[in-house]
Amino acid sequence: MGIIFSIISGKGGVGKTTTAANLAIGTAMQGKKTVVVDFDIGQRNLDMILGLENRVVYDITHVMDGDVRLRQALIPFKKNENLYFLAASQTKDKTVLNKEKVEKVLSELKKEFEYIFIDAPAGIESGFEHAVYFADAVIVVVNPEVSSIRDSDRAIGIVDAKSKKSQEGKRVAKYLIINRINPDLVQKGEMLSSEDILDILEIDLLGKVPEDQIIIEASNTGHPVILNEKSEAGRAFKRISRRLCGEEVPFVDIESVKHSGLLKSIKKMFQ
Amino acid sequence: MRINQYSVSVMEIMIEDEEEFLRFVRPKLPLLKGYLLNLKGDVTPKIEDFLQAHGLQYIKNTEISTIRHAKRSKNSVEVYDRIIRSGEEINTHNSVICLRKVNDGALIRTVSNFIAIGRVDGTIEANGDFLIFKKGPKGKIIFHNMILDDLVEGRVYKIHLENNEIIIEEIKEENGNNIFDN
Ligand SMILES: Nc1ncnc2c1ncn2[C@@H]1O[C@H](COP(=O)(O)OP(=O)(O)OP(=O)(O)O)[C@@H](O)[C@H]1O
Ligand SMILES: [Mg+2]
Numbered sequence: 001m002g003i004i005f006s007i008i009s010g011k012g013g014v015g016k017t018t019t020a021a022n023l024a025i026g027t028a029m030q031g032k033k034t035v036v037v038d039f040d041i042g043q044r045n046l047d048m049i050l051g052l053e054n055r056v057v058y059d060i061t062h063v064m065d066g067d068v069r070l071r072q073a074l075i076p077f078k079k080n081e082n083l084y085f086l087a088a089s090q091t092k093d094k095t096v097l098n099k100e101k102v103e104k105v106l107s108e109l110k111k112e113f114e115y116i117f118i119d120a121p122a123g124i125e126s127g128f129e130h131a132v133y134f135a136d137a138v139i140v141v142v143n144p145e146v147s148s149i150r151d152s153d154r155a156i157g158i159v160d161a162k163s164k165k166s167q168e169g170k171r172v173a174k175y176l177i178i179n180r181i182n183p184d185l186v187q188k189g190e191m192l193s194s195e196d197i198l199d200i201l202e203i204d205l206l207g208k209v210p211e212d213q214i215i216i217e218a219s220n221t222g223h224p225v226i227l228n229e230k231s232e233a234g235r236a237f238k239r240i241s242r243r244l245c246g247e248e249v250p251f252v253d254i255e256s257v258k259h260s261g262l263l264k265s266i267k268k269m270f271q
Numbered sequence: 272m273r274i275n276q277y278s279v280s281v282m283e284i285m286i287e288d289e290e291e292f293l294r295f296v297r298p299k300l301p302l303l304k305g306y307l308l309n310l311k312g313d314v315t316p317k318i319e320d321f322l323q324a325h326g327l328q329y330i331k332n333t334e335i336s337t338i339r340h341a342k343r344s345k346n347s348v349e350v351y352d353r354i355i356r357s358g359e360e361i362n363t364h365n366s367v368i369c370l371r372k373v374n375d376g377a378l379i380r381t382v383s384n385f386i387a388i389g390r391v392d393g394t395i396e397a398n399g400d401f402l403i404f405k406k407g408p409k410g411k412i413i414f415h416n417m418i419l420d421d422l423v424e425g426r427v428y429k430i431h432l433e434n435n436e437i438i439i440e441e442i443k444e445e446n447g448n449n450i451f452d453n
Contacts, residue, residue, distance in 0.1 A: 124358075150357045150376050157356030200374060200392075202354060 002033075002110040005117050005244075006135035008159070010151030012122030014143045015179040018215060020119035021049040022226040022234070023139075026241020027115045028083035029226075034115040035074065038088035039131040041096060046119050047087050050077060051222020059087040064101035070108050079227065084113070094127035106134050115244070124158050132159050137173035139206060143180045144192040149200055156201065175206035177240065182211045183257045194255065207240035209233050210254045279307045280416045281335060286312035293321060299418060300325050306416070309333055355379065355393060366399060375409040401431035403442070 007020045017040070024036035037060065038046040047053040058073035063086070070086075077083035086109075089096070109116050120131035132138060138159050142148045156174060165172045178194055185191035198205060212233035218225045225234035226241070232254070239249045282303070286292045296303060308322070308329035322329050348366045355361070355369060357376030366384040369391075373379060377393035384399035392407035398415055405427045406412070412419045414430055417437055422428060427442045 150374075153356045153374050154358035154376060157359050160353070160356075161359075202372070 002113045002116050003136045004106060004110065004134055005115065005137050005139050006039075006120050006132045007117060007139045007141060008120045008128065008132060008152070008155050009122060009141045009148070010124065010153075010155035011143075011148045014141050014148055015177075015209070016122070016141050017045045017049055017119050018219070018224075019139065019141050019177060019179065019209075019237070020117050021046060021224045022237035023241050023244065024083055024085075024115070024117045025077070025080060025224055025226050026237055027244055028077070028080040029238075030241060030245040031082065032114045032245060033082050033112070034117070035084045035086060035109055035113045036117040036119065037086040037109070039118050039127065040121040041088045041127060042090065042093040043121070044088035044090050046085065048222060049219055049224060050085055052077070052085055052087075053222070056087040059089045060105065061089040061092050061096050063105055064096070070105065070112075094121065094125070094130070097127065097130040099130070099133060102130050103134060124155055128155070129158070129162060132163050134164055135159070135172060136165065137175065139175050139177060140201070140203065141177045141179050142197060142201075144178055144182075144186070144194075144197060146192065149192065149197055153201060156203065174203040176201060176203050177206050177209060179209045180211045181208055181254055183255050186255045187257050205251070206243060207236055208251070208254050209236040209240075280305060281309050282306040282416060283309045283311065286310055286314060286318070289313070289315050289318060292318060296321070296327075299420075300327070302418065303327055309335060354389075357393075367397075372407075373410075375407075401429060403427070403429050 007016045009016050020036050024034050028034040036046065038044050041061070047056050052075055055075045058068045060073065062068045063070050063073045074084040074086055077085060106116070118131050118135070121127040138156070140152050140156060142152045159172055159174070160166050163172050176198070178197060182191060186193055194205065194208060210232050212225065212231055214225050214228060214231040215233050218228065218231070225231040226237045228234045236252075236254065239252065242249045284292070304327060308327060310329055310331050314331050348368060349363055350368045350370065352370045354371045355373045355377040357374050360378045360380070361367065362380045364382050367379055367381050367386070369387040369389060372389035373387055373391045373393040373395070375392040378396070379385065379393065380396045382398045385395055385397040385402045385404065387404040389405070390407040391404045391412070392409040394411040394413070395402065395404070396413040402412065402414055404410070404412070406422045406424050408424045410422070412422060412430070414437060415432065419430065419439065422439070429440045429442050431438055
C-alpha cells in the first residue's frame with residue numbers, strides 16, 4: 001500500500017507544483033514506484049513543469065467519471081520509468097470532485113504505487129479539502145514571509161480538523177519545506193529565519209530550498225531542476241527526496257551567505 | 272410602538288491630552304467601530320472632527336448607569352491540548368485553558384477565564400475574572416472590552432478584576448525568570 005503525500009501551502013504561488021514535480025522525480029530516482037497527481041482542477045500546471053503537456057489526453061476527471069480506465073490516463077515520465085503522472089482537467093472546475101470519486105481513484109493508485117504525491121490547489125476551499133482528505137501525510141510548502149506562514153498555519157489547522165485520518169483520531173504526519181530562501185535577505189533580517197518559522201508552525205522540517213533562478217528556466221523548458229546537477233535547489237530537492245525514502249540526510253546550511261575568500265576580503269576593505 | 276433592545280459595548284476614555292488621545296485611537300479604528308465611546312474630559316473640536324470623519328460613535332461626558340450582572344453560575348473548563356492555529360475561532364461560555372500556543376490569526380472568545388501555557392499571538396477576548404498568559408509579539412488581548420495594548424512581548428501576565436478595575440500583574444519566578452520559560 002502506498003503513502004499519499006498532499007503538498008499544500010495555503011497561500012498561492014509559493015512552490016507547491018515545483019515541489020511536487022521535483023520530489024516525485026526524486027523518489028522515482030530512488031527506485032520508488034511513484035505517481036504525481038495534479039489536483040489543481042481548472043488550473044493545471046504540473047504537465048508543463050514535467051514537460052508532458054503534449055502527452056495529456058485523458059485527465060483525472062475522465063477517470064473519476066468512468067470515461068477511461070486509470071491505466072489509460074496515467075502518463076509515463078520519459079526520463080524515469082518509475083514515475084507516472086495523472087493530469088488535472090483544464091476545462092472543468094473543482095466542483096467535479098466528490099469524496100467517493102476521489103477515494104476510488106486514490107485507493108486504486110495506492111495499490112499500484114509506493115509514493116503518491118498530490119499537488120493541491122492554493123487556498124482552503126473545497127478543492128483543497130479534497131486534496132487533503134485522504135492524505136497520510138502533508139508536505140507544507142512555505143516561503144519565508146509572514147503571510148505565507150500564517151496561511152499555511154491555517155491550512156494545517158484544517159488538515160487537523162477535517163482530514164479523514166484526523167477525524168478517525170489518527171495523526172496525519174506534517175512536514176515542512178521552506179522554499180525560496182534568500183541567504184542575503186535572511187542575514188539582513190529581512191526574511192524570516194527557519195527557526196522563526198518552525199517556532200510558529202511546530203511541524204517537522206523536511207528541508208530548505210534556496211531561491212534559484214534555474215527553477216524559472218526549468219519551468220519553461222519542462223526539465224525540473226532535480227535533474228540538473230548545477231542547480232542548488234535541485235540538490236536540495238534531491239536531499240529531501242532521500243529523506244522521504246527514509247535515509248538520514250544531514251541538513252545543509254543554505255541560509256548563510258557564501259562569499260568566496262577573495263570577495264570576502266574585498267568586502268572587508270570597504271567596510 | 273416598536274421597541275428594539277440592544278446591548279452596546281461602551282468604552283469610557285478620559286481625555287487629558289488631545290494628541291495622546293488621537294495617537295491611541297488612530298491604530299485601532301476598525302476595532303473601535305464596535306464600541307460607543309463615552310468621552311470624558313476635554314473633547315476638542317479636532318477630536319470631534321476626527322471621530323466623525325472616521326465614523327466612530329461617541330457621546331460626551333455622560334454618566335451611564337450600568338447594571339452589574341449577577342455573578343455567573345460556575346462554568347466548566349475547556350482544555351485544548353493542541354496548537355490553536357490561524358483561522359480557528361473558539362467561542363465559549365466556559366473557561367479556556369490552552370496547553371500549547373495560540374497562533375496569530377486565531378480567536379478565542381470566552382465570557383469566562385483564560386489561561387495559556389504557550390505563547391499567545393492570537394486574539395483573546397475574555398470577560399471572566401482573570402487571564403494568565405505569555406504575551407507573544409502579535410498577541411491581542413481584550414479583557415472586559417478593554418484593549419490591553421501596552422503589554423510587553425515575552426512576559427507572563429496575570430490580569431484580573433478588582434473592584435471593577437483591571438489589574439495587570441507580571442508573573443515572575445523568585446529568581447526573576449519568566450515562569451513559562453523552562
Ligand atoms: N526556489 C525557487 N526559486 C526561484 N523560483 C521559484 C522557486 N520555487 C518556485 N519558484 C517559482 O515560483 C512560481 C510559483 O511556483 P509554483 O507554480 O510551483 O507555485 P504553486 O504553489 O504551485 O502556485 P499555485 O498556488 O498557483 O498552484 C513559479 O514561477 C516558479 O518557477
Ligand atoms: Mg500549483
